[in-house]
Amino acid sequence: MIIVRDIEEIRGVVAGACVTIGNFDGVHKGHQRLIELACSRAKAQGLVSVVVTFDPHPLKVLGKGAPPPFITLTEQKLELISQHGPQLCLLLEFSLEMARLTPEEFIGKYLLDGLGMQELIIGYDYHMGKGRSGNFETLTELGALHGFTVDRLDPVTIDGAVVSSTRIRDLVQSGRVWEARPLLGRFYQVRGQVVHGMNRGGRLLGFPTANLKLVDELFPMPGVYAIWVEMAGEVRMGVANIGINPTFGNHALSVEAHILDFRGDLYGADIRVHFVQRIRDEHKFSGIDELKTRIAKDVDLGRRILAQPEAEIRLTTPFLEPGSNPGQR
Incomplete structure (x- = not known):
């Protein structure tokens, strides 16, 4: 094109x-x-x-x-x-x-x-x-x-309703990302660059996260989601938290993705997060130990969700770096 x-x-x-x-x-x-x-x-x-x-x-x-x-x-x-x-x-x-x-x-x-x-x-x-x-x-x-x-x-x-941008927007904003998929023909995605966060995921919790510099306008409602993470030509399972991290008293919206079974360095990399299903609301926990226990459960549940055949991701184009022209590759 x-x-x-x-x-x-x-x-x-x-x-x-x-x-x-x-x-x-x-x-x-x-x-x-x-x-x-x-x-x-x-x-x-x-x-x-x-x-x-x-x-x-x-x-x-x-x-x-x-x-x-x-x-x-x-x-x-x-x-x-x-x-x-x-x-x-x-x-x-x-x-x-x-x-x-x-x-x-x-x-x-x-x-x-x-x-x-x-x-x-x-x-x-x-x-x-x-x-x-x-x-x-x-x-x-x-x-x-x-x-x-x-x-x-x-x-x-x-499902008996007209496909429209307004309907999709409402589904995404209410966290019903699974229901948005058939209307889009794909999972809803956001993209961004991995930047340094508070360095709490791996150091304090044992679950390192990729913190995204947000560029999109539409985000699912705060909570924890099973996701696919697309990066440099490969796709991996993950779990993401969207919100303000109330346990740590944050106030700015953030997207933090824990990529399952990954230990590489992604700082500065451009990635995409494909939202598959909402797992739970964002909660304020009593402390680090309770939060770690809950994250472990989220990861286990996310892994099981993404292992289902209906959660399979189908990518139809190779990963494009931001600023590239899809019609002039």
């Missing part, structure tokens, strides 16, 4: 495209089906398959107050989009100026003049342009006027 951030880079280069467009936060099962449909339609018609998305998310520009925490930051979103086969991703900088464009102006500037679009595929609830006026009916009328077709994908449902 080629990633382009300025339409001028490819104006006149793409002769015809099948395009899907959206914010794609989480790149969940609904988004995946949309992208894969655009790819299959493009292949059948001899067109270029294109995903158009935005950075920053429009809610960060247009929203009143703080936006919700996003499931995927831009780097991970691009990486996930690339897994589903599009040839080109147009990553547009969203601005107030862009928000003022009517649907016809946006389509003309970016999708027709820039990509030679012949087919547009949108999600069931997608709107574009000034005042969100570009709904399916409006876009269909524009297509008849300018010579492109428009199709709309029906909502994707799992």
Whole structure:
């Protein structure tokens, strides 16, 4: 997948495209089906398959107050989009100026003049342009006027409910990470660099931990989780604590991962933590001995959870260092 951030880079280069467009936060099962449909339609018609998305998310520009925490930051979103086969991703900088464009102006500037679009595929609830006026009916009328077709994908449902970024966000924030997996098609993950912590895990407790410098926006609710840890091309079992370590009187949120059967030095390394299942709430213990006993039980339970066939992790792309371009490896 080629990633382009300025339409001028490819104006006149793409002769015809099948395009899907959206914010794609989480790149969940609904988004995946949309992208894969655009790819299959493009292949059948001899067109270029294109995903158009935005950075920053429009809610960060247009929203009143703080936006919700996003499931995927831009780097991970691009990486996930690339897994589903599009040839080109147009990553547009969203601005107030862009928000003022009517649907016809946006389509003309970016999708027709820039990509030679012949087919547009949108999600069931997608709107574009000034005042969100570009709904399916409006876009269909524009297509008849300018010579492109428009199709709309029906909502994707799992367990009787529509797959949505909002639903996934609610599940993750409530600690129900196991239930988020079928909606995402993967375990929810965060990533970060291993930094020096308080040096208590190994020295005091006998369970060394990798302390993450947090870069993501969305985290499961505080507690202890069975996890997979992805690092430098390998995946290992682990148990993570998310919270403030009340036994030690901490106040800042932290993610500390104990990697089972690992004794190496990870300081400075970039790792990913895939959350499989919540084990328990975060508690304040009476002292070190009680905490050590509880951690030993957590590790044992985490090992048994991760040994189950349904907890198996499937990685579809090699580990990428932060800042790498998934479309230009």
